Amino acid sequence: MNISLLDPFAALKDFPETLTRTISQPNSYSVYVKYNEQGNYLACGLSSGTILLIDNDTKQPIRILSRHTKPIQSLTWSRCGRYLLSSSRDWRVYLWDVITGGNLQGFNFHTPVWTAEFNPVNEKEFIVALFDEMPLLVDSQGAKHIIPTDINNGTAISVLKFHPNGQYIFTGSNKGVLTVIQRVPEDGSLRIVGEVKVSSSAIRNIIISPNGLKIATNSSDRIIRQYNIPSDATLDDPQTWQALEITHKYQDIVNRIQWNSIMFHPTENSEYLIASAYGSSHVIYMWETTTGSMLNILQGPEEELMDLDWNVVKCTICATGVDTGNVYLWSLVIPQRWSALAPDFVEIDENIEYQEQEDEFDFKGDEQEGRESERKRLREEAEIVIDVWTKEKRDARGNPLELGVIVPVDYSLDIAEL
Amino acid sequence: MTSSNLYTLLQHIPTEHESFTTSVQISPDSQYLATASSDKTIHIFDFKTFTLLKKLIGHKGGVNTLEWSPDSKYIASTSDDQTTKIWEIESQECLRTLTGHTYHVTTAAFSPKCNLIVTGSADEAIRVWEVQTGNSLRTLSAHSEPIAAVDLSWDGSIIASASFDGTIRIFDTETGQCVKTLVYGKVPVSNIKFSPNGKYVLATTFDNTIRLWDYQNNKVLKTLQGGKFSKYRCTAVFIQGLGQYEGMTFVASGSETGDVVIWDLNSKKVMDVLKVSEKPVLSVDEKNGILVALSVDGKLSAFSFK
Numbered sequence: 083m084n085i086s087l088l089d090p091f092a093a094l095k096d097f098p099e100t101l102t103r104t105i106s107q108p109n110s111y112s113v114y115v116k117y118n119e120q121g122n123y124l125a126c127g128l129s130s131g132t133i134l135l136i137d138n139d140t141k142q143p144i145r146i147l148s149r150h151t152k153p154i155q156s157l158t159w160s161r162c163g164r165y166l167l168s169s170s171r172d173w174r175v176y177l178w179d180v181i182t183g184g185n186l187q188g189f190n191f192h193t194p195v196w197t198a199e200f201n202p203v204n205e206k207e208f209i210v211a212l213f214d215e216m217p218l219l220v221d222s223q224g225a226k227h228i229i230p231t232d233i234n235n236g237t238a239i240s241v242l243k244f245h246p247n248g249q250y251i252f253t254g255s256n257k258g259v260l261t262v263i264q265r266v267p268e269d270g271s272l273r274i275v276g277e278v279k280v281s282s283s284a285i286r287n288i289i290i291s292p293n294g295l296k297i298a299t300n301s302s303d304r305i306i307r308q309y310n311i312p313s314d315a316t317l318d319d320p321q322t323w324q325a326l327e328i329t330h331k332y333q334d335i336v337n338r339i340q341w342n343s344i345m346f347h348p349t350e351n352s353e354y355l356i357a358s359a360y361g362s363s364h365v366i367y368m369w370e371t372t373t374g375s376m377l378n379i380l381q382g383p384e385e386e387l388m389d390l391d392w393n394v395v396k397c398t399i400c401a402t403g404v405d406t407g408n409v410y411l412w413s414l415v416i417p418q419r420w421s422a423l424a425p426d427f428v429e430i431d432e433n434i435e436y437q438e439q440e441d442e443f444d445f446k447g448d449e450q451e452g453r454e455s456e457r458k459r460l461r462e463e464a465e466i467v468i469d470v471w472t473k474e475k476r477d478a479r480g481n482p483l484e485l486g487v488i489v490p491v492d493y494s495l496d497i498a499e500l
Numbered sequence: 501m502t503s504s505n506l507y508t509l510l511q512h513i514p515t516e517h518e519s520f521t522t523s524v525q526i527s528p529d530s531q532y533l534a535t536a537s538s539d540k541t542i543h544i545f546d547f548k549t550f551t552l553l554k555k556l557i558g559h560k561g562g563v564n565t566l567e568w569s570p571d572s573k574y575i576a577s578t579s580d581d582q583t584t585k586i587w588e589i590e591s592q593e594c595l596r597t598l599t600g601h602t603y604h605v606t607t608a609a610f611s612p613k614c615n616l617i618v619t620g621s622a623d624e625a626i627r628v629w630e631v632q633t634g635n636s637l638r639t640l641s642a643h644s645e646p647i648a649a650v651d652l653s654w655d656g657s658i659i660a661s662a663s664f665d666g667t668i669r670i671f672d673t674e675t676g677q678c679v680k681t682l683v684y685g686k687v688p689v690s691n692i693k694f695s696p697n698g699k700y701v702l703a704t705t706f707d708n709t710i711r712l713w714d715y716q717n718n719k720v721l722k723t724l725q726g727g728k729f730s731k732y733r734c735t736a737v738f739i740q741g742l743g744q745y746e747g748m749t750f751v752a753s754g755s756e757t758g759d760v761v762i763w764d765l766n767s768k769k770v771m772d773v774l775k776v777s778e779k780p781v782l783s784v785d786e787k788n789g790i791l792v793a794l795s796v797d798g799k800l801s802a803f804s805f806k
Contacts, residue, residue, distance in 0.1 A: 122613070423642065
């Protein structure tokens with residue numbers, strides 16, 4: 083509710099430009115970051131395998147989720163904001179309840195796990211990409227279903243992504259093939275509906291916009307490719323995928339930068355795409371997804387940036403640093419409006435030569451009139467109908483205004499335990 | 501006007517405080533009732549039977565206000581000993597003592613997520629505290645007289661403060677910036693409360709008036725008169741009409757006449773006046789059709805909606 087009170091030129095920008103905060107906890111090295119949907123909490127996966135839940139208001143850890151013994155590989159929040167799914171280099175995937183901080187379920191895959199992700203519409207299911215094995219869909223009963231992909235002569239699947247409708251899965255192989263798998267609505271079985279040869283080198287990331295109409299891949303050939311995909315109706319038609327054409331290619335032609343991680347602006351239509359740069363450039367690139375033009379470069383940290391996330395509600399971008407394990411936050415800088423401190427002050431852009439008004443210092447003998455107008459105002463007040471109960475559903479940026487799942491304060495938590 | 505139209509007396513609740521009583525609050529889950537007193541203690545009652553259950557002892561000075569956490573498990577109390585304490589109800593233990601103010605702490609408000617507490621003090625500063633660590637996150641210094649009351653909007657993103665310097669200020673919680681100042685005359689403002697939807701603030705001033713402000717547009721929308729507030733901080737609450745009054749909004753406030761005065765917000769008419777004591781009624785609260793009022797001389801009464 084605060085946004086409408088702030089300077090609209092500063093507060094209503096789509097993306098942040100200034101590095102405003104660095105989160106660094108003693109003895110902790112962050113490798114993976116993920117905000118929940120409301121932007122209240124940031125889950126930080128550490129190299130020690132611990133997951134810290136950080137309160138966005140205080141930037142302090144409020145939960146320490148420890149059970150993994152090796153660096154965190156991936157984190158996803160359930161849409162409701164209560165559950166967190168983590169995968170780690172200890173070959174395990176855990177499901178956490180952030181309210182209690184407890185570990186609900188654990189899965190050992192007996193082989194390295196690349197990544198694991200919730201089904202966006204059903205948090206009882208998740209998909210997981212494994213080293214040298216077929217990717218799996220794990221359903222609510224814990225049963226494992228093989229996600230069919232064309233694994234032969236050394237092909238491996240290291241990335242996968244759910245379509246926002248939960249009915250399709252995209253996998254990316256080290257040979258640059260994007261495979262589209264449908265969950266057949268009749269029997270829930272999985273079948274391949276399309277294969278797209280994206281590049282000749284490995285696919286490192288797949289991202290998809292929340293409305294499901296844009297998909298982008300980050301390949302080892304230093305090019306991010308963006309495709310427009312049709313709406314749900316024709317997704318199961320192999321023709322759709324054969325005819326898929328690149329909408330935009332994002333790359334740094336001069337420096338030939340490799341991209342560590344990529345991310346869509348998490349609003350419905352994803353107007354922007356950001357990517358963290360490999361190597362010594364220490365920056366995040368930002369492009370516009372409709373025109374494909376580069377928009378901005380986020381700078382500040384003095385180290386290479388690895389994982390990214392974008393908090394759309396609070397308009398904050400965060401990234402992890404490779405050397406220190408710090409988490410860097412870029413957010414909006416809103417100038418103090420000094421006129422807010424005195425209601426009769428007006429802000430001006432430049433000095434104005436003061437000119438006295440004709441009647442400015444005239445004696446006003448019309449106190450009677452003043453009292454009369456006050457009485458009139460009081461009479462008019464009775465006609466205004468006020469509703470003090472109905473809450474706004476959206477904030478001034480158009481994001482849902484809701485508290486979401488609240489993680490209660492744990493008064494006994496000792497951060498020194500880290 | 502003196503006849504009871506909306507509420508009937510349910511019960512006088514005996515209190516055991518040894519000095520002036522300052523604040524009464526019903527827990528958000530309607531399970532408990534808590535009272536604070538300048539005898540340095542807080543008493544917890546069962547909200548159904550009105551029996552005294554627990555006493556929270558630990559402050560070194562009189563307790564000025566108390567505030568339930570939104571999850572009803574904790575109480576924050578502000579005291580003349582310059583601290584704010586957070587108590588766990590179940591264990592009766594003081595979990596945090598927030599120190600930093602340099603004079604009497606007069607008011608406190610929890611954020612809806614329970615992760616922050618905002619306090620106001622007679623040292624003219626407002627402080628935002630992290631509940632988890634007990635550290636002061638930021639200090640808002642924008643008033644030039646003691647702070648009488650602070651409140652947070654339902655989403656926790658804005659803070660409203662009332663001060664004896666005659667101004668109401670609105671702050672952005674995240675940055676601590678003052679984003680708005682509301683002034684009506686230069687009369688001390690003694691109480692402030694956000695409407696449940698956060699669009700308006702209800703402010704009590706020492707000219708015996710309660711005003712409902714549209715703070716977004718710096719406009720007074722309703723002026724409520726009929727109570728007496730010229731010396732003490734008397735708190736007010738919004739009440740949703742029930743039964744035949746469904747759809748109406750009432751405002752109830754303590755008054756220095758020893759009554760609770762209840763207005764219909766839209767017509768601004770006084771609907772009911774409930775006698776509690778001969779001494780000022782400093783605090784009122786309402787949940788599920790039960791209204792409780794506490795006078796400075798320890799008279800605690802419960803009324804039920806007809």
